[in-house]
Amino acid sequence: MFLINCPYCGERDQSEFSAGGEAHIVRPKQPTELSDDQWAEFLFMRKNIKGVQFERWNHAHGCRKWFNMIRDTSNDKIHAVYKMGEKPPTK
Amino acid sequence: MSKNLRILNNKFIDQTSRISFKFDGKTLYGFKGDTLASALLANNIHLVGRSFKYHRPRGIMTCGSEEPNAIVQVGKDHSMTEPNARATEIELYEGLEASSQNCWPSVNFDIGAINNFFSPLIPAAFYYKTFMWPASFWEKYEYFIRKSAGLGKSPTEPDKDIYDHRYLHCDVLVVGGGISGIIAAKMAAQNNFNTILIDDKNNLGGTTIFQQNECFKINNSFSNEWLKKEIESLNSIKNLTIKTRTTLAAYHNYNYLLARENLTDHLNLNEKKDKIRQRLWKIRAKKVIISTGAIERPLIFNNNDRPGIMLSSSIKKYIDYFGVKCGQKISLFTNNDSTYETAISLSNSGVNVNSVIDIRDKSNSSIVKNAEKLGIKIHWKHTVINTNGYKKINSIEIMKLSDDGNGVIGKKFKEECDCLGISGGWTPRVHLFTQSGGKLKFRDEDNVFLPDKSELNQVSIGSCNGDFELNEIIKNSVSSINKFLKVNNNSYENLEIISSKEVDKKNIWLLPSDKPLGKTKPFLDFQNDSTAKDVKLALAEGFKSIEHVKRYTTTGMGTDQGKLSNMHALGIIAEIAGVKMGELGTTTFRPPYTPLTFGTIVGRNVGEFFDITRKTPIHDWHVDNKAEFENVGQWKRAWYYPKKNENMHDAVQRESKAARDSAGILDASTLGKIDIQGSDASEFLNRVYTNAWSKLEIGKCRYGLMLNEDGMVYDDGVTTRLGENHYLMTTTTGGAANVLSKLEDYLQTEWPELDVYLTSVTDQYATVSICGPNSKKILSKVIPDLNLSDEEFPHMSYKNGLINNIKCRVMRISFTGEHSYEINIQSSYGKSVWEKCFEAGKEFNITPYGTETMHLLRAEKGFIIAGQDTDGTMTPVDLQMNWIISKKKYDFIGKRSLYRSDTIREDRKQLVGLLTDNPNEVLEEGAQIVAETNKKPVEMLGHVTSSYYSPNLKKSIALAVVKNGKNLKGQKMFVPMKNKIINVTITDTVFLDKENKRLNAKL
Incomplete structure (x- = not known):
């Protein structure tokens, strides 16, 4: 079980959080102008990396805020957490 | 009790307090401080069980958690018995009752032992290979295999004991209270780290605490005396918590670590009563120091499993700690120096040591010299090639080893003995380190896997880190701890340590015999009865991965997880495969380290605490009125209200009829309610629902469908506009939490620019729903001030009202097709409002109805239930609800998906109605629908999603999803059941009152 440093509440047990899949996939502003393939790319295609991955997490049993997290899926090491709308740390 | 097996004046056993216990029905005696194993040994009982496969007699082998053989059934009778408890870990208490496992009729005469004579016929994977064919016979085989399989018996009654869970946070957790763990805990606590030291035994000190040997001295004291003072000094240290009888499980x-603390297992039956039995500690430690020690290895030779064959270090603990002689004429068999400690201990306690058989050519260490001085005979470069004695060892056969160690030479000779101590060296307990994700390295010199790299803030010290010699243990532990804790403690710097040093090493994984391997039984896994032969067979049959060999031969898959001899299996595999052990690696060590009871895992979460139960404010009324309940998510919902002699069908028929004929009342408080406020609330609803919301007038209600981004129906409900920027959304009962979380997701991540606030108010309001032709009259009695005229208060609108001066919201909405109202009021008034409505409705025979009737009534009208008639693969078009999809809106969640090539297919499954040709035949929900019955394989066109007998229509009705269903109206179909085929016709989904006359009737 991880310890996650919620950007709003601080360090909390993983059981308070729920994972929301890959981060930085922006919902298209004009879906109607997309082809089936383009829409499917947004809708279905997700990376499943062994290694460093950008993820969305929600402090579901806490402040209910969504935020982003950089996690290494091979050892669950969390490299960074940052608020929605913020740019990921470059390091 | 055989008095001559106890030595007097032992420090750890209270020989003044005698304890009586029963083993296999026989009353025996031991002392306070004994384990079941030490008490049995003191009673000269070695044979405690039968092996799993061959039912060979097996005895106590060890003195700790690694015990493979002495697993017993604890408890008086079948109701509360506990299987697979290790006799070596059970502390003796007055009234303890235990018995042998895996034998019938008794451990001394076991019918299953016949397997031993057939053992050449039962090689590795015998069951897989033999019972595969013919496949249809499996059910017959299974009965007999199940009967003979398994270890121990499960209790037949629910566990009455109390278990507990607690959290624990600390700076430093020290796992293992041996010499290095004690040093670590002291150093950490003295440096102001909040420290916890745990140990699975009832006393701290590990094996050093009974080490009283001239070869191991610290500052001129025996090492045990020095350590005793160290332990005493812990009492005065702040910041240190010591937990004994606590095993680190994971x-x-x-x-993040889990530890199981045994609170009352060692107490007698009266003392245990009403107390918590075991507690699971959930520990978060900033730093972890692992000092779990090492496990002695057995040696692998022919018939190495007889009762009386024990680990040499365990014999030492039994004599030095428990004061129990494991035999009167003990032989020792070794490849290392540590056995000589046992020899000296035995000799000092007056036990006759026949000889030490050592496979090495020599050893010049001080401990060996001391043993020789005591006159102990040593057979250098010899090996035991066989043992004799069925229920207890009575002699061993010995031969000289060849120079290459692969064979034996010379003449064999016999040595009489009643106990054989064996030692194949030491295996560091790296289990916890690897559980935590640490990587191991291999040290060739003494064939051990050691902790290497870890991502976590942890360190391994002492013998679990490969330091086996007293001097190294102390020096290296201290320097590791200093480095790890970033402190500079020099209090151990000037210790004067005397320690015997082992230089001569030799290891043979599988010791040779005078017979070929096929004719011998060198056991590797004592609990699962797998031999070196089985491992060889697996390799010969082409298994290469150790994980596969493990599963094929079951080596290391017992309740002991192969703690004793996994290393030998790896060694033998490496030899045969011609690879280095370091390259071969180990099998995975998985938690728990030792088995946990289910009770410990579950803790307090049993019975009514198993899951949260949500009850509506009106719940007590339903109970008082004999409602049956159904679980909807965590909610308890009234299902139906049977009157005397009524079954469910009768009750539902009566309730359904009453609701349409006069009046019905439903507790709808469980529906999810989300309060939506903010200047962009209307725009937000536009984006999340398929239909348009901007033009909804204040005071009006609208039904909405919510989709997933993939276009599939997700949830539905009625939303009311309470004000310019204020809405109340209702969701399905089960979907409430998910809908809120989904809406929050969009608000926070996709549309942060929207000024919208969401608050769950499900628990804040009770909802009383009254329906039927008399609902208006009833409501007018409850809220006389409210103008209920159709002009003032039409369908799909809402009004504020007052009941006894308490504000409430009344919505005129309908899920039944009847004229109906929903009163929303502060939860605490829910029950009194319900009672008021019920009282007012009495003259109209108002009938309380439950969820079953609600489902029936809505099905008559063809209203869907999200989650019953939809399953995540239905679009609104599939539901034939095209009317709810706004054409004007540029975008909403899921819109683009509604015209993907897949979602516009004509032959998707669509929602239809079904009528059975026989109006009394009610279909089963989930039943399959086919177009023809002769062809095989027959194509499944769809299935029934909802089905009822309608008392209002006096016929069976059903909703179903059928491929291309919208174009098949009037078509005959078949529903094949186990014994019959039911003929059905596809119809419209609305069965009753298509014109909504009832809803719009002037009342």
């Missing part, structure tokens, strides 16, 4: 990532 070590997870981020230094």
Whole structure:
């Protein structure tokens, strides 16, 4: 079980959080102008990396805020957490 | 009790307090401080069980958690018995009752032992190979295999004991209270780290605490005396918590650890009563120091499993700690120096040591010299090639080893003995380290896997880190701890340590015999009865991965997880495969380290605490009125209200009829309610629902469908506009939490520019729903001030009202097709409002109805239930609800998906109505629908989603999803059941009152 440093509440047990899949996939502003393939790319295609991955997490049993997290899926090491709308740390 | 097996004046056993216990029905005696194993040994009982496969007699082998053989059934009778308890870990208490496992009729005469004579016929994977064919016979085989399989018996009654869970946070957790763990805990606590030291035994000190040997001295004291003072000094240290009888079960990532504390297992039956039995500690440690020690290895030779064959270090603990002689004429068999400690201890206690058989050519260490001085005979470069004695060892056969160690030479000779101590060296307990994700390295010199790299804030010290010699243990532990804790403690710097040093090493994984391997039984896994032969066979049959060999031969898959001899299996595999052990690696060590009871895992979460139960404010009324309940998510919902002699069908028929004929009342409080406010609330609803919301007038209600981004129906409900920027959304009962979380997701991540606030108010309001032709009259009695005229208060609108001066919201909405109202009021008034409505409705025979009737009534009208008639693969078009999809809106969640090539297919499954040709035949929900019955394989066109007998229509009705269903109206179909085929016709989904006359009737 991880310890996650919620950007709003601080360090909390993983059981308070729920994972929301890959981060930085922006919902298209004009879906109607997309082809089936383009829409499917947004809708279905997700990376499943062994290694460093950008993820969305929600402090579901806490402040209910969504935020982003950089996690290494091979050892669950969390490299960074940052608020929605913020740019990921470059390091 | 055989008095001559106890030595007097032992420090750890209270020989003044005698304890009586029963083993296999026989009353025996031991002392306070004994384990079941030590008490049995003191009673000269070695034979405690039968092996799993061959039912060979097996005895106590060890003195700790690694015990493979002495697993017993604890408890008086079948109701509360506990299987697979290790006799070596059970502390003796007055009234303890235990018995042998895996034998019938008794451990001394076991019918299953016939397997031993057939053992050449039962090789590895015998069951897989033999019972495969013919496949249809499996059910017959299974009965007999199940009967003979398994270890121990499960209790027949629910566990009456109390278990507990607690959290624990600390700076430093020290696992293992041996010499290095004690040093670590002291150093950490003295440096102001909040420290916890845990140990699975009832006393701290590990094996050093009974080490009283001239070869191991610290500052001129025996090592045990020095350590005793260290332990005493812990009492005065602040910041230190010591937990004994606490086993670390699991070590997870981020230094999250689970430990099981035994609170009352060692107490007698009266003392145990009403107390918590075991507690699971959930520990978060900033730093972890692992000092779990090492496990002695057995030696692998022919017939190495007889009762009386024990680990040499365990014999030492039994004599030095428990004061129990494991035999009167003990032989020792070794490849290392540590056995000589046992020899000296035995000799000092007056036990006759026949000889030490050592496979090495020599050893010049001080401990060996001391043993020789005591006159102990040593057979250098010899090996035991066989043992004799069925229920207890009575002699061993010995031969000289050849120079290459692969064979034996010379003449064999016999040595009489009643106990054989064996030692194949030491295996560091790296289990916890690897559980936590640490990687191991291999040290060739003494064939051990050692902790190497870890991502976590942890360190391994002492013999679990490969330091076996007293001097190294102390020096290296201290320097590791100093480095790890970033402190500079020099209090151990000037210790004067005398320690015997082992230089001569030799290891043979599988010792040779005078017979070929096929004719011998060198056991590797004592609990699962797998031999070196089985491992060889697996390799010969082409298994290469150790994980596969493990599963094929079941080596290391017992309740002991192969703690004793996994290393030998790896060694033998490496030899045969011609690879280095370091390259071969180990099998995975998985938690728990030792078995946990289910009670400990579950803790307090049993019975009514198993899951949260949500009850509506009106719940007590339903109970008082004999409602049956159904679980909807965590909610308890009234299902139906049977009157005397009524079954469910009768009750539902009566309720359904009453609701349409006069009046019905439903507790709808469980529906999810989300309060939506903010200047962009209307725009937000536009984006999340398929239909348009901007033009909804204040005071009006609208039904909405919510989709997933993939276009599939997700949830539905009625939303009311309470004000310019204020809405109340209702969701399905089960979907409430998910809908809120989904809406929050969009608000926070996709549309942060919207000024919208969401608040769950499900628990804040009670909802009383009154329906039927008399609902208006009833409501007018409850809220006389409210103008209920159709002009003032039409369908799909809402009004504020007052009941006894308490504000409430009344919505005129309908899920039944009847004229109906929903009163929303502060939860605490829910029950009194319900009672008021019920009282007012009495003259109209108002009938309380439950969820079953609600489902029936809505099905008559063809209203869907999200989650019953939809399953995540239905679009609104599939539901034939095209009317709810706004054409004007540029975008909403899921819109683009509604015209993907897949979602516009004509032959998707669509929602239809079904009528059975026989109006009394009610279909089963989930039943399959086919177009023809002769062809095989027959194509499944769809299935029934909802089905009822309608008392209002006096016929059976059903909703179903059918491929291309919208174009098949009037078509005959078949529903094949186990014994019959039911003929059905596809119809419209609305069965009753298509014109909504009832809803719009002037009342």
